Amino acid sequence: MSSLDPSPAILARLRQAGLRPTRQRLALARLLFDAGDRHVSAEQLHGEAASAAIRVSLATVYNTLHQFTDAGLLREVVVEPGRSYFDTNVDDHHHFFCESSGRLQDIPGEMVMVGSLPQPPDGTAIRRVDVIIRVRREGEPETAA
């Protein structure tokens, strides 16, 4: 079975991030990174793990997602109250968010030019610039009754 031979690439990635390569982290990392760029919610990932017969608690999924995020392996995108996605693409880029479908879509960083950033407040440093272009299916204005 493939789940018994931890891919060296992922293993290295975890070690580099200072995270012990536990069974759960390896399994989740595989789900996250072996399938190209993805946008997943915690609940979703937990579901996928279950489907793949990997036993992981939801708390661990949350822990892992945050650890990966802190380590720079993931990026969190908050789109709505009570809705956030983790993006496996950590390169400089932005997002389309469709309010009708809830779907998120990458926009390559070069396609959005953000010019002349203003000075950040007092003793703070810029961590990141998030650009979210909110779109909506045509003919679906406001809170359609």
Next chain:
Amino acid sequence: MSSLDPSPAILARLRQAGLRPTRQRLALARLLFDAGDRHVSAEQLHGEAASAAIRVSLATVYNTLHQFTDAGLLREVVVEPGRSYFDTNVDDHHHFFCESSGRLQDIPGEMVMVGSLPQPPDGTAIRRVDVIIRVRREGEPETAA
């Protein structure tokens, strides 16, 4: 008492939005709009109302904030999972969000130049472009233990 004489300006604003000027909506509108640009959470506004001896249920605060938002009187800014603010400034502008303090700060629209927007997906239309510049107090890296 001033709360008995509904300011005509606010009254007109509600009517224009097609919202019946009820006691609660008038009171909340006053709290929101009589104090310049503000960033408030539902919980906060509910608290302010209570302090001002205005009896409003939290559900009504949520309803009202959403109705105002749909009517274009407010703008919702989601900054973190489980944390969203309503901004009384609905002009074209963007935000600094300080992850250390949770504070939000306006950036005039002209100060951030977003060039060449890519085509929105399939049958969708752009509703808005949100730019959030995430900052952090210096010397407070990642999830500092």
Next chain:
DNA sequence: GCTCAGTTTAGAATTTTTCTAAAACGCGTT
């Protein structure tokens, strides 16, 4: 194989937001 710090776990708890059904209200009409 032992040990220990780092992890995982189930479940409860917290937090934010929405829902529900009933009571209250605004407003045009009489």
Next chain:
DNA sequence: AACGCGTTTTAGAAAAATTCTAAACTGAGC
């Protein structure tokens, strides 16, 4: 000023997302 009706408000329950807790478990070095 009372009437009637559709809109609002309300308290409380419910839902959804996330975090916490204390105990059990596990990876890595000795």
